[in-house]
Amino acid sequence: MNAYLDSSIILRIILKQPSPYEGWREFENLVGSQLVEVECLRTLDRMRVAEGIPEDVLLAYRVDLFEVMKGVDLFQPTPPILRRASETFPVAIGTLDAIHLSTALSWKDEQSEDLVFLTHDKGLNRAAQALGFKTEGI
Numbered sequence: 182m183n184a185y186l187d188s189s190i191i192l193r194i195i196l197k198q199p200s201p202y203e204g205w206r207e208f209e210n211l212v213g214s215q216l217v218e219v220e221c222l223r224t225l226d227r228m229r230v231a232e233g234i235p236e237d238v239l240l241a242y243r244v245d246l247f248e249v250m251k252g253v254d255l256f257q258p259t260p261p262i263l264r265r266a267s268e269t270f271p272v273a274i275g276t277l278d279a280i281h282l283s284t285a286l287s288w289k290d291e292q293s294e295d296l297v298f299l300t301h302d303k304g305l306n307r308a309a310q311a312l313g314f315k316t317e318g319i
Contacts (some may be wrong), residue, residue: 184208185252185285187300188220195245202318211253214284221246226295272312278305
């Protein structure tokens with residue numbers, strides 16, 4: 182089975198937050214947008230500045246992030262994906278969520294295979310379900 186991995190799943194794992202979605206390792210193929218890496222790194226940098234996270238802790242988070250990312254096929258937000266992200270969605274979503282969903286839709290169309298959408302974000306979960314994705318992580 183294939184799964185789209187949202188940054189909320191990865192961040193909860195690497196930051197050792199409560200109730201991480203442990204089932205992500207069970208999927209044969211993990212895919213995501215290049216945005217996942219950017220979002221995770223931006224979150225870590227915001228934590229460094231806002232919370233004063235020590236350098237050694239930040240480094241450990243980054244090592245864990247890149248370890249998780251090794252198993253994820255990342256796709257660039259290409260012009261067709263960005264065009265799709267600018268179109269109408271069945272529910273209101275933000276720009277980055279639209280790019281994530283458009284990436285997942287593009288992958289699903291190209292591969293002609295099912296794709297489970299993994300997220301801890303309730304709004305993104307609702308949007309993915311509205312587009313016909315099976316979702317997990319909420």
